[in-house]
Amino acid sequence: xxxxxxxxxxxxxxxxxxxxxxxxxxxxxxxxxxxxxxxxxxxxxxxxxxxxxxxxxxxxxxxxxxxxxxxxxxxxxxxxxxxxxxxxxxxxxxxxxxxxxxxxxxxxxxxxxxxxxxxxxxxxxxxxxxxxxxxxxxxxxxxxxxxxxxxxxxxxxxxxxxxxxxxxxxxxxxxxxxxxxxxxxxxxxxxxx
Amino acid sequence: xxxxxxxxxxxxxxxxxxxxxxxxxxxxxxxxxxxxxxxxxxxxxxxxxxxxxxxxxxxxxxxxxxxxxxxxxxxxxxxxxxxxxxxxxxxxxxxxxxxxxxxxxxxxxxxxxxxxxxxxxxxxxxxxxxxxxxxxxxxxxxxxxxxxxxxxxxxxxxxxxxxxxxxxxxxxxxxxxxxxxxxxxxxxxxxxxxxx
Numbered sequence: 001x002x003x004x005x006x007x008x009x010x011x012x013x014x015x016x017x018x019x020x021x022x023x024x025x026x027x028x029x030x031x032x033x034x035x036x037x038x039x040x041x042x043x044x045x046x047x048x049x050x051x052x053x054x055x056x057x058x059x060x061x062x063x064x065x066x067x068x069x070x071x072x073x074x075x076x077x078x079x080x081x082x083x084x085x086x087x088x089x090x091x092x093x094x095x096x097x098x099x100x101x102x103x104x105x106x107x108x109x110x111x112x113x114x115x116x117x118x119x120x121x122x123x124x125x126x127x128x129x130x131x132x133x134x135x136x137x138x139x140x141x142x143x144x145x146x147x148x149x150x151x152x153x154x155x156x157x158x159x160x161x162x163x164x165x166x167x168x169x170x171x172x173x174x175x176x177x178x179x180x181x182x183x184x185x186x187x188x189x190x191x192x193x
Numbered sequence: 194x195x196x197x198x199x200x201x202x203x204x205x206x207x208x209x210x211x212x213x214x215x216x217x218x219x220x221x222x223x224x225x226x227x228x229x230x231x232x233x234x235x236x237x238x239x240x241x242x243x244x245x246x247x248x249x250x251x252x253x254x255x256x257x258x259x260x261x262x263x264x265x266x267x268x269x270x271x272x273x274x275x276x277x278x279x280x281x282x283x284x285x286x287x288x289x290x291x292x293x294x295x296x297x298x299x300x301x302x303x304x305x306x307x308x309x310x311x312x313x314x315x316x317x318x319x320x321x322x323x324x325x326x327x328x329x330x331x332x333x334x335x336x337x338x339x340x341x342x343x344x345x346x347x348x349x350x351x352x353x354x355x356x357x358x359x360x361x362x363x364x365x366x367x368x369x370x371x372x373x374x375x376x377x378x379x380x381x382x383x384x385x386x387x388x389x
Contacts, residue, residue, distance in 0.1 A: 012259045019251070019263050023270035030274045037281035045284075128288060134362070170362050 046081070046110070049123040050095055053112030056087035058095060061192070069098075069184040069191075072154045077184030078106065082192070091115050094189035097125070100181035102174045105129030107138065109178055111185035113152045119182060121148040127174065135174035143168055143175075152186035196321060203325025206388075209302045210333035211381040216302035220334060221370035223293050227350055230338030231331065232290050233297075236275055238327025241303050243271045245311040245323035252312045264307045265298070272297045302330055333377070340373050341365055 050058050061082040068076045078099045085092040093114040099106035107127050112120035122144050130136045137143065146165050150156045156179045157163025160172060167175035207213060210220050216237075223233040247267050248255075255263045276294045279287040287294070297303065306326050311319040342348055345364030347357045363369045 012256055015254065015256055016259050016262055016266075019255070019266050023266050027270055027273055030277050034277040034281035038277070041280065041284045126288065131366070134365070170366075 045125055046097070049097070049110035049125050050083060052123040053110050053121040054085055054092065054095055054114070056085040056092040058083040058085055060084075061094075069188050071180050071183040071187060073180065073183075075100070075180045075184070077101075077181055079184070079188055080108065082188065084192075085112070093120070094185075094192060096185035096188050098181040098185045098188075100177040100184065102127065102130050102138075102177040103135050103171070104131070107135075107174060107177050107181065109181045109185075111147075111182050113186055113189040117152045117186075119147050119150040119152055119156070119186070121145075122178070122182060124178065130174050131171065134168065135171040137168050137171065138174050138178060143178075147178075147182055150182065152182075152189065154183045154187060156182045156186075199321055199325045200328070203322075203327075203329035204332050205329075205381075206385065208329040208333055208381070209305075209326050210330055211378055212385070213305075214378075215305050216300050216330060217374075219293060219296055219300055220330075220337060221367065221374065222296070223290070224334055224338035224341050224370060224373070225365045226342045226346070226348075227335065227338045229289055229293075230334035232286050233293055234327070234331025234334040236279070236290070236294060237297050237300055237303065237330055238324065240268065240271045240275060240297050240300075241306060241327045241330075242320055242323035244268045244303055244307060245319040246316055247271075248307045248311040249314060249316045249319035255312075260308075260312065261304075264304055264312075268303050268307070269298045302326060336377055337370075337373050340377070341369055345369055 061084055063079050063082050067079045069079055070076055080097040080099050082097065083095040085095055093112065093116075095110060095112050097108065097110050099108050101107075107130065108125040110123045110125060112122070114120050124139045124144060127136050127138045130138065147156065150164075155163065156165065158165045158167040158172065158175045158179055160167060161176070161179075163179065165175060165179055203209075205212075210216055219233055219237065224230045244264070244267055248264055251263070251267075272295060275297075276287075279290070279294065306322060310322045314322070339349075341364050343356060344361050345366075347360035348355050361369075364373065
């Protein structure tokens with residue numbers, strides 16, 4: 001009886017193992033095909049975002065994974081990547097990609113900070129973890145355009161918090177997160193000199 | 194059974210969402226705009242057809258005792274492949290459906306059809322079943338998302354046409370999802386009763 005049971009376990013395990021193996025092989029094959037296009041898509045996204053926030057040449061700055069910046073309000077914001085911007089050989093400021101925590105996860109945002117300390121613009125690369133129809137509306141230009149011209153001194157805030165950013169209807173958390181992201185980016189840029 | 198009869202069953206008389214009441218989670222979560230609804234419906238249909246075919250092929254090979262684990266492995270495999278392919282080749286759809294694609298793994302319509310149909314029927318019949326059930330799911334999502342987008346965002350077709358500018362935001366929030374689902378099911382029941 002015991003031997004029979006043992007055999008059954010081996011058989012069940014064997015079948016499951018075989019199925020898992022085949023599925024894993026298929027996944028490996030698909031991954032091999034898609035890894036390059038996906039990397040290219042991400043690069044295009046970043047380049048588009050850079051072009052949108054500042055019209056200048058970019059040069060990536062190395063940012064250690066998991067780097068965070070604490071804003072004046074005490075929010076920890078993750079810095080994803082950063083770029084030193086130059087235009088016609090002149091220092092043009094920085095572009096910093098931040099991922100402040102919104103309603104459902106990180107709101108991936110590119111922030112442009114000019115050398116004279118103003119926000120040149122922001123571009124929200126991904127707000128897919130925010131509520132569709134509410135927080136996800138943050139990718140619309142009407143919202144993003146408000147940030148251009150704001151001071152890069154950590155005082156960007158939504159109207160409710162005494163700032164001048166008109167929050168998205170029903171998505172104060174997302175709007176606040178983006179504002180804090182902008183502040184963190186400004187602080188990070190200031191630390192770079 | 195003819196394909197037409199199958200189709201009618203999938204879309205109306207045995208609609209997975211509106212009659213069988215399975216797959217509620219993606220139904221409520223993704224129907225905030227028509228584009229999301231259609232994208233989710235078609236992605237799930239693709240997974241459903243593939244998984245039904247494979248599970249039907251393997252139905253004699255998979256031991257009864259570990260069948261659920263085997264089904265989930267197959268389904269998760271297909272979902273991950275579709276996720277990667279969307280990211281690589283249709284990035285715009287992948288961006289808007291983002292979070293929901295991996296959720297197809299736990300869509301009970303897919304596991305439900307594997308268990309109730311594909312594990313007992315031939316490959317051809319299972320493929321047809323996957324197609325009609327997938328279309329039924331898509332149909333339900335489209336009906337839901339048209340209502341919710343129109344009332345909740347005041348637009349038609351994913352923001353293509355703005356109908357009015359003061360929408361009832363609650364309709365695209367979870368509460369609106371439940372409200373819409375209740376009314377759509379009620380209408381469906383009324384129509385089905387009439388048809389009998």
